[in-house]
Amino acid sequence: MIPVSAYAAQNPTSPLAPYHFERRELRPHDVLVDILFSGVCHSDLHQARNEWNDSIYPMVPGHEIVGKVTGLGSDAKKFKIGDIAGIGVMTDSCRQCKPCRDYMEQYCVEGMTGTYNGYERDKTTMAQGGYSTQIVCDERWVYRIADTLHLPGVAPLLCAGITTYSPLRYANVKPGDKVAVAGLGGLGHMAVKFAVAMGAEVTLLSTSSSKEADAKRLGAHYFVLSTDAAAMKKLESHFDVVLDAVSGNHDYELYLKLLGLQGKMLVVGLPGEDPKLSPFALIKNRRCIIGSMIGGTVETQEMLDFCASHNITSDVEVIPIQYINEAYERVLRKDVKYRFVIDMESLK
Numbered sequence: 457m458i459p460v461s462a463y464a465a466q467n468p469t470s471p472l473a474p475y476h477f478e479r480r481e482l483r484p485h486d487v488l489v490d491i492l493f494s495g496v497c498h499s500d501l502h503q504a505r506n507e508w509n510d511s512i513y514p515m516v517p518g519h520e521i522v523g524k525v526t527g528l529g530s531d532a533k534k535f536k537i538g539d540i541a542g543i544g545v546m547t548d549s550c551r552q553c554k555p556c557r558d559y560m561e562q563y564c565v566e567g568m569t570g571t572y573n574g575y576e577r578d579k580t581t582m583a584q585g586g587y588s589t590q591i592v593c594d595e596r597w598v599y600r601i602a603d604t605l606h607l608p609g610v611a612p613l614l615c616a617g618i619t620t621y622s623p624l625r626y627a628n629v630k631p632g633d634k635v636a637v638a639g640l641g642g643l644g645h646m647a648v649k650f651a652v653a654m655g656a657e658v659t660l661l662s663t664s665s666s667k668e669a670d671a672k673r674l675g676a677h678y679f680v681l682s683t684d685a686a687a688m689k690k691l692e693s694h695f696d697v698v699l700d701a702v703s704g705n706h707d708y709e710l711y712l713k714l715l716g717l718q719g720k721m722l723v724v725g726l727p728g729e730d731p732k733l734s735p736f737a738l739i740k741n742r743r744c745i746i747g748s749m750i751g752g753t754v755e756t757q758e759m760l761d762f763c764a765s766h767n768i769t770s771d772v773e774v775i776p777i778q779y780i781n782e783a784y785e786r787v788l789r790k791d792v793k794y795r796f797v798i799d800m801e802s803l804k
């Protein structure tokens with residue numbers, strides 16, 4: 457077994473604190489990764505604080521992982537020692553069902569194996585995430601990273617990146633499309649970058665007037681305060697796509713009404729409260745609501761290659777692990793530009 461240092465949540469209310477556990481010995485197709493950087497996703501907060509009512513403790517959060525390959529199983533072929541590699545929100549799946557055979561493992565009929573807050577496929581080993589010094593993962597769920605990219609800025613691509621890239625691709629966003637992104641946080645700022653790179657005309661819908669200049673710097677063509685009822689009214693039936701990356705409880709209809717004929721609302725944000733929705737707002741313009749969960753292994757590699765060719769990374773604030781509880785408070789105050797990333801050197 458491989459001893460690992462980490463930070464863990466022990467219950468929904470205590471601050472995260474130092475924790476030690478062991479990773480499994482390498483299986484033939486496993487890769488051992490020394491973690492360099494680990495992004496802080498709002499899903500880490502939701503789960504550390506049991507906001508989805510499914511938390512298992514002790515919990516080591518973290519599913520935006522970039523590191524260096526330091527060990528290989530006997531049959532692992534994808535990497536060599538010293539390569540830079542990434543790991544995201546899942547680390548395994550049944551590998552047999554139709555979605556798994558189609559490399560959409562996040563929709564595995566038996567359920568994917570999450571990087572943390574669950575169990576490995578043996579149903580007994582707790583899966584623990586990236587706020588830790590090392591991780592072991594089957595090579596199928598470990599991604600190649602171009603070493604030309606700014607590595608702290610790569611970590612968030614493994615969740616915030618793929619979670620926004622996948623639905624924008626599914627909606628076939630193309631030059632000339634009008635796309636709105638709701639919520640300028642970790643996911644939202646990646647959605648803006650991707651939609652702009654795909655050639656869309658992008659509007660950022662935010663509750664924070666302080667983010668207007670950043671939205672434009674990130675490439676958004678327009679910025680609208682979503683609390684400004686008159687401005688939102690003017691945008692009714694205007695967009696082809698609205699991507700909802702909002703973490704807190706909110707009015708879904710406010711965004712749905714912005715869709716024009718056959719427009720698509722892409723829901724990726726996961727607040728704890730269920731939405732209320734009028735069917736009248738849905739039938740008008742034959743609107744469509746599409747949920748989307750991260751992305752499969754092939755699409756994740758495609759997204760990372762897209763980022764390398766378009767020089768896209770996340771805008772990050774690098775922190776030591778000891779700052780994690782303060783960082784969580786700032787995420788809740790919407791005070792993040794636009795992803796906290798933990799430098800794992802601080803734990804070594």
Ligand code: NAP
Nearest residue numbers: 498499639640641642643662663664703704725726749750
């Ligand atoms: P984040 O960095 O905290 O950003 C969320 C942003 O949403 C905030 O900065 C804020 O932007 C806006 N917001 C927050 N509360 C709001 C409210 N009550 N009403 C309106 N706007 C509000 O979060 P994130 O890491 O990007 O994650 C966003 C959501 O996606 C989370 O719920 C997370 O769990 C979920 N998620 C889903 C998947 C998936 O596979 N579907 C994957 C990863 C994360 P403004 O200041 O601009 O208003």
Ligand code: ZN
Nearest residue numbers: 497499615616
């Ligand atoms: Zn995430």
Ligand code: ZN
Nearest residue numbers: 550553556564
């Ligand atoms: Zn499966």
